[in-house]
Each structure stands twice: as structure tokens, then as C-alpha cells.
Amino acid sequence: MDLLNSYQNNYLIVFVFLCLGILLPIVALFLGKLLRPHKPEEAKYTTYESGIEPFHDSRIQFNVRYYIFALMFVIFDVETVFLYPWAVAYDKLGIFALIEMLIFVIMLAIGLIYAWKKKVLRWM
Amino acid sequence: MNSVPLSAYLVLALILFCIGLYGALTKRNAVIVLISIELMLNAVNINLVAFSKLGPAPSISGQIFSLFTITVAAAEAAVGLAILMSLYNRRKTVNVDEMDQLKH
Amino acid sequence: MSLSGEMIAFILLSLVAIIGGILLINLTRVVHMVIALVFTFISVAGLYVLLSAEFLAAVQILIYSGAITIIMLFGIMLTRHNDTSEKTAGVWRKLLLIAGIAGFGLASYAGIYNLDIPVQETKLHEDNTRQIGMALYSDHMIPFELTSVLLLAALIGAIILAKKDDEKKEGEES
Numbered sequence: 001m002d003l004l005n006s007y008q009n010n011y012l013i014v015f016v017f018l019c020l021g022i023l024l025p026i027v028a029l030f031l032g033k034l035l036r037p038h039k040p041e042e043a044k045y046t047t048y049e050s051g052i053e054p055f056h057d058s059r060i061q062f063n064v065r066y067y068i069f070a071l072m073f074v075i076f077d078v079e080t081v082f083l084y085p086w087a088v089a090y091d092k093l094g095i096f097a098l099i100e101m102l103i104f105v106i107m108l109a110i111g112l113i114y115a116w117k118k119k120v121l122r123w124m
Numbered sequence: 125m126n127s128v129p130l131s132a133y134l135v136l137a138l139i140l141f142c143i144g145l146y147g148a149l150t151k152r153n154a155v156i157v158l159i160s161i162e163l164m165l166n167a168v169n170i171n172l173v174a175f176s177k178l179g180p181a182p183s184i185s186g187q188i189f190s191l192f193t194i195t196v197a198a199a200e201a202a203v204g205l206a207i208l209m210s211l212y213n214r215r216k217t218v219n220v221d222e223m224d225q226l227k228h
Numbered sequence: 229m230s231l232s233g234e235m236i237a238f239i240l241l242s243l244v245a246i247i248g249g250i251l252l253i254n255l256t257r258v259v260h261m262v263i264a265l266v267f268t269f270i271s272v273a274g275l276y277v278l279l280s281a282e283f284l285a286a287v288q289i290l291i292y293s294g295a296i297t298i299i300m301l302f303g304i305m306l307t308r309h310n311d312t313s314e315k316t317a318g319v320w321r322k323l324l325l326i327a328g329i330a331g332f333g334l335a336s337y338a339g340i341y342n343l344d345i346p347v348q349e350t351k352l353h354e355d356n357t358r359q360i361g362m363a364l365y366s367d368h369m370i371p372f373e374l375t376s377v378l379l380l381a382a383l384i385g386a387i388i389l390a391k392k393d394d395e396k397k398e399g400e401e402s
Contacts, residue, residue, distance in 0.1 A: 004280070007353045008234065011277055015237075064209060064390050070302045071202050071390070074295040075383045078198050081191070081287050082364075082372070089361025097365040100373065107376035111383035120391055127232040128278065134340040136242045136275075140268070142333045143249035149325055153258055155303045159265055162296060163249060166272055169284075177279045182350045184363045187281050191360070194284075194291050195375050199382035201296050205303040206386035212307045
């Protein structure tokens with residue numbers, strides 16, 4: 001039972017960090033708002049496009065190609081999640097778990113090779 | 125000693141599930157419908173983890189179940205959005221009540 | 229009921245989770261809804277820590293508030309629409325829905341409100357990740373391998389769907 005208490009008390013530090021992380025930007029932005037001069041102008045509110053005159057809205061539709069990169073990030077993120085407990089428990093699991101994990105990684109590598117062959121990994 | 129009872133976690137999961145169900149049934153934007161479904165899956169995960177610690181037979185299996193649920197949720201979101209984008213390119217809409225035809 | 233630290237943490241986290249869910253229902257801009265749900269996901273991770281599932285808390289933050297939120301935002305940016313999700317569902321339909329969901333909620337609540345299971349001591353919080361690894365790669369081996377097949381199918385299926393649109397659009401442009 002003592003272990004459970006010390007486990008939970010460890011997370012108090014996480015909580016303190018979380019509070020600091022939330023408070024710091026709020027306080028910084030609020031102080032900045034108090035201190036800076038406030039002189040609104042028409043030109044300040046236009047979309048910034050590297051100095052040239054803006055000619056359309058800042059929200060444009062992105063190319064579908066970018067979605068594939070996000071998708072592959074998600075899939076390999078999930079793979080990492082499964083790799084982690086395997087690596088932690090590896091010394092108790094031995095060679096059989098290594099083979100299991102190899103099958104898992106090869107399965108996902110097939111997906112990566114498929115994406116490569118379909119030429120969706122090209123940026124342009 | 126252990127102050128938070130099991131039923132508190134179950135009630136919280138029930139509330140989140142109801143919010144997700146309401147969102148999935150009333151919202152018109154398909155992305156929001158998908159993310160409401162994620163919220164419902166999350167509520168189910170809370171139940172699984174709560175039973176894995178406070179249930180009649182506590183064991184690690186509940187946590188492993190929810191690990192699989194999270195994986196399936198990620199795959200579901202990926203494929204769901206790909207279908208949505210394909211549909212959007214044909215019909216130019218993301219509103220679920222306009223997606224009422226099987227042909228294109 | 230004494231107000232221990234665990235209870236306070238539970239109340240705070242569940243409040244944040246429910247407020248995030250309610251904001252999801254009530255906000256009008258789609259991007260704001262997704263951001264509101266990130267708060268729910270993070271506080272659910274905090275609840276996992278209370279339930280001695282450290283590894284799942286990390287996974288929750290990594291996958292839900294990291295990956296799934298990101299691809300939802302991509303989905304919003306890629307499908308251009310009028311940016312607000314106006315509600316046109318009729319009042320009667322909405323009332324009926326609320327009544328139905330409330331009925332479901334009450335029925336479930338009647339089943340769980342005085343559920344009394346004697347609490348047993350667990351060892352879940354000691355070396356949580358190692359315990360998950362031991363159980364996952366010995367008892368739950370087949371579901372684990374099936375997961376890889378599922379992920380492969382999701383990856384290839386989504387690539388085929390997205391790629392077809394891309395080709396079609398290029399064909400139209402040229």
C-alpha cells in the first residue's frame with residue numbers, strides 16, 4: 001500500500017509541471033497585452049504573405065497528398081506503442097517474442113514498401 | 125483507504141458515452157461525427173481500465189483490451205477520414221444528411 | 229465521504245472531461261470542437277493514472293491527443309466547407325433524441341449506481357509497462373498479430389482511397 005501512495009505522489013510533480021505549463025503562456029500573453037501599445041490599423045490585419053499583397057483567404061484547401069503523411073504517422077505511432085512494452089519486458093520474454101515482433105514489424109514494413117512503390121511518398 | 129468507488133468511474137464513462145452518442149446523432153459535419161465516435165470509444169476504455177483495477181477479479185487484461193481498442197480506434201479514424209475525403213471529392217460536401225445516395 | 233487527494237483529483241479530472249464533451253456539443257466552429265475534445269482526452273489520461281494504468285495514460289496522450297487529433301485536423305483542412313456546423317435538425321427530432329439518450333442513461337445508471345464490489349489490493353502500479361509486456365506477448369499473442377494485419381489493411385486501404393482522388397484531380401487539371 002505504501003508503494004501505491006508513493007506512486008500517486010509521484011504524479012503530484014507531473015501536476016505541478018502541467019499547471020506551470022498552462023500558466024506560463026497565459027501569464028506571458030496577458031502581461032504582453034497589458035504592456036504593449038494598442039494601435040490598430042487596416043494594414044496590420046491583412047494576411048501576411050511574405051510582403052506581397054494578399055490575393056486570397058489564408059484558409060486554402062490543402063492537397064490530399066499531405067493526408068497520406070499524416071496517415072502514415074498515425075500507423076507508425078501505433079507501432080511504436082506496441083514496441084515499447086516489448087522492449088521493457090524483453091529480458092523476461094526471450095527469443096519467441098523477438099520472432100513475434102519481427103512478424104509485426106515486417107507486416108508494417110510491407111505497408112511502407114507498398115506506399116513507396118505507389119509513389120505516394122514523393123513530396124511533389 | 126481507496127476512496128474513489130468503482131461506480132463513480134462507471135457514471136463518468138456513462139456521461140461521456142451519452143455526450144458522444146448525442147454528438148454522433150445530431151452533428152451534420154462528418155468529421156465531428158467521427159470524433160464523437162472516438163469519444164464513445166474513450167468512455168468504453170475508462171470502463172475497461174476501471175474494471176481492471178476495481179473489478180471482482182483485478183488483472184492486467186483490462187488494460188491490454190483497451191490497448192487494442194485504442195489501436196482499432198486509430199485505424200478506424202484513418203480509414204474513415206480517407207473515405208470521407210474520397211466522398212468529398214465526388215460530392216463536395218461533408219454533411220452527413222446529404223450523403224444519402226449509393227450511386228455517385 | 230472523506231475528501232482525500234485521490235477524490236479531489238478524480239473530481240477535477242472528470243469535470244474537465246465533461247466540460248470538454250459539452251463544449252464539443254455547443255461550439256460552432258469545427259476546429260474549436262476538436263481542440264475542446266483534446267482536453268477530454270488529456271483528462272482521461274489523468275484518470276488512467278489514478279487507475280494505476282501508467283502506460284495506457286502515455287498511450288492515450290500519444291495516440292488520442294497526438295495522432296488522432298492531428299488527422300482529424302487534417303481532415304478538416306482538406307475538406308473545405310463553410311467552417312461552421314450549423315444545426316438544422318428539427319426541434320422535435322432533437323427532443324426525441326435527448327429523451328432517448330436520457331432513457332438509455334437512466335437505465336444504465338440504475339444498473340451501476342450502487343454497484344458494490346469489494347476492493348482488492350492489486351500490484352498493477354508496480355512496473356506497469358513490464359506487466360503489460362509480459363501479458364501481451366505471451367497470453368495475447370494472436371490478437372497482437374491480428375492487430376498488425378488490421379493496421380496493414382488500414383494503411384493500404386487508406387492509401388488506395390486517397391491516391392485515387394489525387395490521380396483523378398491531376399487528370400482534370402491537365
